[in-house]
Amino acid sequence: MSSPVLPSHGRVRPLGLAQVTLTGGFWGERQAVNATATLAHCESWMERLGWLANFDRVADGTTGPDRPGWPFSDSEVYKLLEALCWEAARTGDPETEAAIKRLTTRIARAQDPDGYLNTCFGHGDQPPRYSDLEGGHELYNTGHLLQAAVARLRTHGEDDLVRLARRAADHVCRTFGADGRAGICGHPEIEVGLAEFGRALGEERYVEQARLFLDRRGHGTLRDIPLGRAYFQDDVPIREAEVWRGHAVRALYLTAAAVDVAVERGDDELLRAVERQWERSVARRTYITGGMGSRHQDEGFGEDWELPPDRAYCETCAGVASIMVSWRLLLATGEPRYADLVERTVYNVVATSPSSDGRAFFYANPLHQRTPGRPADPDEVSPRAEGGTRAAWFDVSCCPTNVARTLASLHGYLATTDDDGLQLHQYASCEIRAELPDGRPVGVDVETRYPESGTVRLRVAAGTPGPWTLTLRVPSWAAGATLTEDGRTRQVSPGLVRVRRAFRAGELITLDLPVEPRFTWPDPRIDAVRGCVAVERGPEVLCAESRDLPDPDALDALVIDPGCAPRAGDGGTLVRALLPARPGGDWPYLSRPAAPPADAGWIDLPLRPYHSWARRGPAGMRVWLPAFTPHPEGE
C-alpha cells in the first residue's frame, strides 16, 4: 500500500495515498502548486548549482574536494525524488515519471560497486568514506535515499531506484552492523530511512540496523563539538532522555525512527520514553504555531520556557519532522493529541513556508519580525536561513524539498482505519475510499472550506454493509463544536467523537467547528511573551503586519484590548488596538513604570493568518500582541 509510514501494527492504520484524493480547498490548492511549480523549481535549482552534476562527476571519475554544495546536497536530490514518487502516483503524470527515471539514472551511475553512494566522500581526492561522522552527513544522505526508495517501491514496485537503495542499505549494514564499526551519523535520518525501507521490503535486518544506530547514540559515540553533544543527541540515550534538545530536526528525525523501532519490536519502554519526551517538549518547548527549535545558534531547542517570538528559529524542516513524529505516535496510539499537533504544525509551519507560487520558501519561521525583510531576488541563492522574506533557494536548502515531499503526500495524513471503521484526523475537501480489515469498503466524501469555515460535510459513500464506526477528531481548541447526523444535532467535546451504526449511502454528517477568532494566553513561565495575547482562528494562528499599520514603528508600541473579543470584519479578524507614540528616551530603563498609553484613539487592527504573512511583500509582523493595561506595569 502506498503510504510514507506503514507500521506492521498500531492502534490505527494509515490509508494508502491512492485511497484519498484532495479535491481543492486549502490543501488541494497547495498540493497542486507543489506539483506544477515546486518540483520543477527544485530540480532546476539543483541542476543549476551542480548538485545533480555531482553524481555525474562521480560516475565520470572527475569529481574531487572542489565539488559544489554542502555534504548533504545529495539528500536534497533524494527528497525531491521522494516527492516526485508520491506525485507521480497521485496524478500519473508522465513528466513526473520521466523526472524520476532521469534522476534515478544519474544517481545509479554514481554508486560504487560495493553499494556505497555519496558524491562528497571517497572519490578522487575527496576525504575517505565515513571519515567525518560528526559532520559528513553520509548516512543522513543514505537515509533520505531510502525514504525515496520507499516511496517508489510503494507506488510503483521494485525498479532501479529501489535496487540501488537496497545496495546502499546493505553497504550501511555491512559497514555499521553489529560486527562492524560502532559509529553513528551526526545527523539522524538513516534510522528512519532504514526502518521504513525494512518495513517496505519485509527486511527485518534493516529495522535491526536502525535499532542498533538508535541504541548506540547518547553515549558520547561522536566527538564533542563546540555546541556540545546534545546538538546531535549523543548526550543521553534516547530511552533515558526526558525532553527534546539540541538541533531540532536531528532530534525529531531520531525520534521518528524510535517510534518505528518501538512499534516493530513491541518495545513499549522505548515508546513510553518517546511519549514522555513528546509531552514535556510540547508542554514547554513548542511555539503556538507548533514550531520547534527556538535557537538560531544551533537550530535547536532551547530550554524549557525559552520561546522568544522574535528569535524563534522554527525551521520549516523541524515542522516537517515534528509531523513525522506525531503521525507515527498517532498510528501507534490513536490518541487525538498527536493529530492536534499535526494540524497546528501543518497550518502554521508547513503552510507558512512556500510562497503562493511555490517558488520561494521560508526556512526560519519567527513569530515576530521587527523590521521588514528585503525583497528576495528570485534568481539568487539566499546565503541565510532568515531574513523575513521567502527565498527562491538557500545555500543550505533542506526546506524546499522537505515541503515538497510533505505536500505531495499530505493526503496520507487525513484519515486512518482500524478494525471497526474510519477515523478522520484532519479536515480537507477530499474523497476517501478505504477498506476495513473484514473486506468491507468504507468511504466518505468531505466537503468543506475549512479552515476559513468550520463546517465540514461528510457524505457517506455507497457500499458498506452493516455497522461500522466513524470517528471524528474534534480539535482541542474546538470547544462548542456540534455534530449533526441522523437528523439530530448535538454538542461534541474536543477529543474523539465516535458514531457507530450502519450508515446509509449518501447520508450527510456535518461537523461544525467553531472557528470564531479567539484570544490565547501564554503560560506565565514563557518569559518572552509575558503580558501578551495571541489570536487564533480555528487551527490558524493569526498575526498583525506592519502593512496594516499607519507607520512602521507602530508595531513596536501597539497594545490591544484583551477585554474586547476579536471579531470578524473587513480585511479579516479585527482586534481593538491602540498605537501609542512612544517618545525616544536616551536610556530604556526607567525609574518609574512607563505611563500606560492614553485610553483613547482605539482602532480596529486587522489580523491575518500567520501562514499568509509577508505574502503582500516584506513586512514587520507579530503574533503575540501586548495587552493594554490601564495602570502602569506593577502598580
Next chain:
Amino acid sequence: MSSPVLPSHGRVRPLGLAQVTLTGGFWGERQAVNATATLAHCESWMERLGWLANFDRVADGTTGPDRPGWPFSDSEVYKLLEALCWEAARTGDPETEAAIKRLTTRIARAQDPDGYLNTCFGHGDQPPRYSDLEGGHELYNTGHLLQAAVARLRTHGEDDLVRLARRAADHVCRTFGADGRAGICGHPEIEVGLAEFGRALGEERYVEQARLFLDRRGHGTLRDIPLGRAYFQDDVPIREAEVWRGHAVRALYLTAAAVDVAVERGDDELLRAVERQWERSVARRTYITGGMGSRHQDEGFGEDWELPPDRAYCETCAGVASIMVSWRLLLATGEPRYADLVERTVYNVVATSPSSDGRAFFYANPLHQRTPGRPADPDEVSPRAEGGTRAAWFDVSCCPTNVARTLASLHGYLATTDDDGLQLHQYASCEIRAELPDGRPVGVDVETRYPESGTVRLRVAAGTPGPWTLTLRVPSWAAGATLTEDGRTRQVSPGLVRVRRAFRAGELITLDLPVEPRFTWPDPRIDAVRGCVAVERGPEVLCAESRDLPDPDALDALVIDPGCAPRAGDGGTLVRALLPARPGGDWPYLSRPAAPPADAGWIDLPLRPYHSWARRGPAGMRVWLPAFTPHPEGE
C-alpha cells in the same frame, strides 16, 4: 605619559596611570587578584596550549597548518603583554618585568625580516599572508600587538617590543597603504592599534593608515558571508551608519578607532556620526547591565528592542570594547553620559566575568539563567562561550586577557583634568596626584566603600595654590545625592557638579550617593522583559539566584510585589515575593488568562549583585523579576 588612550586634544585629558593609585576597595582588590593570579594564569594556559610555542615554531621553521589555536591566538599573547606592561609599571614587580622580556623575546624571533609577524599564515605550508582577510585575523592580531607596544612605550620607553611593533606597523602600511592593497580586516582592531601607536610615537602616517582602513570599510570590501556583511560592519560606511550592528566586539573596536581618528583629524562629522550611533545603540540595543550584543549566533547586536535576558550574549569583551568607546567619547566631549555607561559596564560586565580567585571567567553574561550550569573543571578548556559557570580557559579565549588588560589599567579611567581642574568620573578608594596645564599640582585622596556605601570622601591634597575646579560626576541614577563641602551640605543633581574655589590642603569634601536599592522598569518596547522589574543598587544591577529559593523551579514562577520597595536586610537586598506552584499543563497556550498566584505566602527574597552571581556555585539566576498583578493578565 602612561595611559592607554592619549588623544592629542579633547574636552578633558586622561591622567597617567602613575598619577592614580587604587588603595583597596572593590577595584583595588580586583586589580590585586588580576596581578597575582590572572596574569600568570593566562600565560600558563597559553604555554600549555602551544599558543606561545607557535612563535617559537615560526622562528625555528617548524610550523605549519597544524599549528594549535585559532588564527587569533597570537592576539591573546599580545593582550596579556599589554596587561603585563600596565602591571609592571603599576608595581615595579621584577617578575612582571621579566615576563614582558620573556614574551617579547619569543615574539621577536617570529617576526619575518620584512616586519610581517603572524604564526598562522605565511610560514611553511600555511596559507599565504593575507589570503583570508574575512576570517584570518592577521591585522587584528597586529592591532593588539600595537596596543601592547603602546603600553610598553608609555610605561617604559622604546625597547624590543616597541621596535618590533613599529616594523609590524610599517609592514601593514606598506601592504595596505594608499598605494597598496585596498583591503581591510574582517575583525576591526588594527585601526585602534594604529591610531594609538601613531599618537604614542608621533607618527601621523599610522593614524592616516587607521583612517584609510576606516573609510574603506562599509562598501562591501570584504566577501559576503552567511551572516552577512553587517557581521563585520562592511555593510554601511561608518560615517553613514545610524546604529551599531553585527558582531559587537568588532563594531565597538571599530568605533573606538573612529573616535581616535575623528579627534586627531578634527573630523567633527565623524565624531557626530559616532555619537549618533552611541545614542541609538544605548537607547535601544543595550542591556541594563551595560552588556551589548544580544545574539549568540553572531555574537552580535540584535535589532532595536531585541534584548532577551536569557539569550543575552553580552560578551565580556564587548563590555571591554564598550568602555573603550565611551572613554574616548568622554575624553573628547567631557559629557557625563559616557562615564555613566562606563560605570554601569565596569560593575556589571567586567566585574562579573572573573571569579574571585581570578582564575576563571564568564565569556557570555546572560541576565537570566534557567538551569544552573555544571561546575567547571579548572583544568579543562571550555569549548563553549556559555554555560552558566566561569571557566578556566576557553577554546576561543579572548575574554580573560581582555579582562586582565582592563583591570591592570583600570585606575586610568577614574579621573581626568582640564585647563581648570580635576574631574572625578568614577568613585573608588584611591590617591590622585595630577598636574594642571599651568603646572600647579592638584590631587585628592578618595576614601569610600563604594558601591557598598554611597559615601565618597575626598580629601584635598596639599599644594595647589589658587582656585581650581573640582568636578564630580553624579551618576544618572543618583537623584537625591548630596555634596558636603566647606561646612555646607546641598543637593546635587545627576550630571556634573563643579566646585570652583581655592581648596585648603586636607579639606574634606563628601559626596553622598543614594545607594538604596531601587526598582527599574523597562521601556515597553523591550518585549522580552515586559511585565518585569529589575532592582538596582547604586551602580550595581541585582539578581535573584536559585540557591536562595526553596526549589529550583521557583525561579520560573516567582513574582515580586512592585508596590513594596526593595530594602536592605539580612543577606542583601530584599524584595517581597511569591513563589507560586505552577501546575504542569500539557499545552502552554491557554484559552483564558492564567490565574494570578494567590495573594498569600509572601516571602522576603534576597537579591545580590549580578556581578557576584554563581560565585557560590552553579545557580539559576534572573535579573528581571516578573511583577505580581492581582488580576489575570489582560482582564
